[in-house]
Amino acid sequence: MEFSNRLKSLPTQFFATLVQKVSGAVAEGRDVINLGQGNPDQPTPEHIVKALQDAALNPQSHKYSPFRGISELKQAAADFYKREYDVKIDPDTEVAIMFGTKIGLVELPLAMMNENDLMLLPDPGYPDYLSGVALANVRFETMPLLEGNDYLPDYNNLTTEQKMDAKLMYLNYPNNPTGATATNEFFEETVALAKESDIAIVHDFAYGGIGFEEKKPVSFLETEGAKDIGIEMYTLSKTYNMAGWRVGFAVGNPKMIEAINIIQDHLFVSLFPPIQSAATAALNESQQCVEELVGLYEGRRNALVEACSKIGWDVKAPQGSFFTWLPVAKGYTSEEFADLLLEKADVAVAAGNGFGTYGEGYVRVGLLVDEDRLVEAINRIEKLQLF
Numbered sequence: 001m002e003f004s005n006r007l008k009s010l011p012t013q014f015f016a017t018l019v020q021k022v023s024g025a026v027a028e029g030r031d032v033i034n035l036g037q038g039n040p041d042q043p044t045p046e047h048i049v050k051a052l053q054d055a056a057l058n059p060q061s062h063k064y065s066p067f068r069g070i071s072e073l074k075q076a077a078a079d080f081y082k083r084e085y086d087v088k089i090d091p092d093t094e095v096a097i098m099f100g101t102k103i104g105l106v107e108l109p110l111a112m113m114n115e116n117d118l119m120l121l122p123d124p125g126y127p128d129y130l131s132g133v134a135l136a137n138v139r140f141e142t143m144p145l146l147e148g149n150d151y152l153p154d155y156n157n158l159t160t161e162q163k164m165d166a167k168l169m170y171l172n173y174p175n176n177p178t179g180a181t182a183t184n185e186f187f188e189e190t191v192a193l194a195k196e197s198d199i200a201i202v203h204d205f206a207y208g209g210i211g212f213e214e215k216k217p218v219s220f221l222e223t224e225g226a227k228d229i230g231i232e233m234y235t236l237s238k239t240y241n242m243a244g245w246r247v248g249f250a251v252g253n254p255k256m257i258e259a260i261n262i263i264q265d266h267l268f269v270s271l272f273p274p275i276q277s278a279a280t281a282a283l284n285e286s287q288q289c290v291e292e293l294v295g296l297y298e299g300r301r302n303a304l305v306e307a308c309s310k311i312g313w314d315v316k317a318p319q320g321s322f323f324t325w326l327p328v329a330k331g332y333t334s335e336e337f338a339d340l341l342l343e344k345a346d347v348a349v350a351a352g353n354g355f356g357t358y359g360e361g362y363v364r365v366g367l368l369v370d371e372d373r374l375v376e377a378i379n380r381i382e383k384l385q386l387f
């Protein structure tokens with residue numbers, strides 16, 4: 001059988017290798033502390049599960065969903081943006097419902113770009129952005145995120161060609177993998193650049209619900225003019241521990257939203273209605289569960305940073321997301337360091353180079369196990385006397 005060039009062009013999933021290595025170690029009976037992945041460890045709040053159960057009992061919700069999702073969920077997304085960010089969204093024309101935001105991020109190059117058009121991506125960045133690049137057969141160039149610039153791209157370093165050619169740019173704050181957050185000034189610069197150079201912006205706000213030290217992460221759409229040139233992707237996976245449910249939405253520029261909806265009209269018949277009802281409940285009802293979740297992650301973050309500093313590992317506390325971005329010990333590459341921790345300390349972390357060239361020299365550690373396991377992981381690493 002012959003398969004398409006498109007299929008062959010898909011990047012291999014870097015983290016599949018990590019999963020394999022960890023599973024191998026666990027199969028040998030080793031007590032691995034897995035800090036390598038990004039899967040929320042807490043359950044979905046009960047009132048959200050209850051909304052699913054109630055809706056599932058209603059035979060009406062066993063039919064096909066309206067193609068573009070139920071109106072209650074679109075209204076809830078608009079109300080959520082008004083309440084949380086004071087951003088006005090038209091539920092009919094400025095919201096697209098999707099099976100988690102990964103699919104939207106992969107659909108957008110298909111919807112907006114022709115073959116060989118140029119896309120700008122952050123480096124380090126979420127690896128799945130490259131799936132969209134490969135499926136749409138577009139070109140991409142990267143914008144380095146450097147510690148010295150608080151992991152924000154420096155637009156002064158874009159070349160004239162990049163500014164002229166780029167059609168689409170992806171940004172993501174709070175950032176996976178670095179845990180950095182964006183500022184209003186940075187988003188103002190982004191809108192100015194986008195308007196000057198005619199670049200559509202997609203802000204991936206996957207960790208929008210998770211900001212520390214009582215600093216709520218800023219939405220890109222709070223910036224004046226943002227909706228003229230871009231959209232924001234919001235997932236329920238992280239804010240409400242709903243990663244397995246597959247539900248998220250895009251909000252913002254109505255032309256970009258329509259483009260996503262047209263592609264989706266051909267691919268899907270929207271989500272199982274009870275999942276949409278549960279997502280509606282998540283957005284509409286009390287946000288206390290989110291406050292508690294952020295408190296839990298912040299406690300883990302503080303415990304990890306303190307344990308690291310006790311062993312002389314010089315790390316910076318992340319401002320948001322549930323990741324910490326740690327420099328590797330001297331003399332190691334990211335991959336060598338990650339392999340060493342797994343082999344000698346039974347601690348799994350994600351090697352930074354899996355997120356791009358500028359991820360070299362770092363590893364990503366998830367805050368997705370209890371505080372005492374995080375501290376135990378660092379105590380095990382201490383025994384290797386690397387710092």
Ligand SMILES: Cc1ncc(COP(=O)(O)O)c(C=O)c1O
Binds near residue numbers: 099102237
């Ligand atoms: C930066 C970033 N964007 C998007 C996603 C996709 O989330 P989902 O497809 O669950 O909405 C993830 C998930 O890990 C992520 O880390």
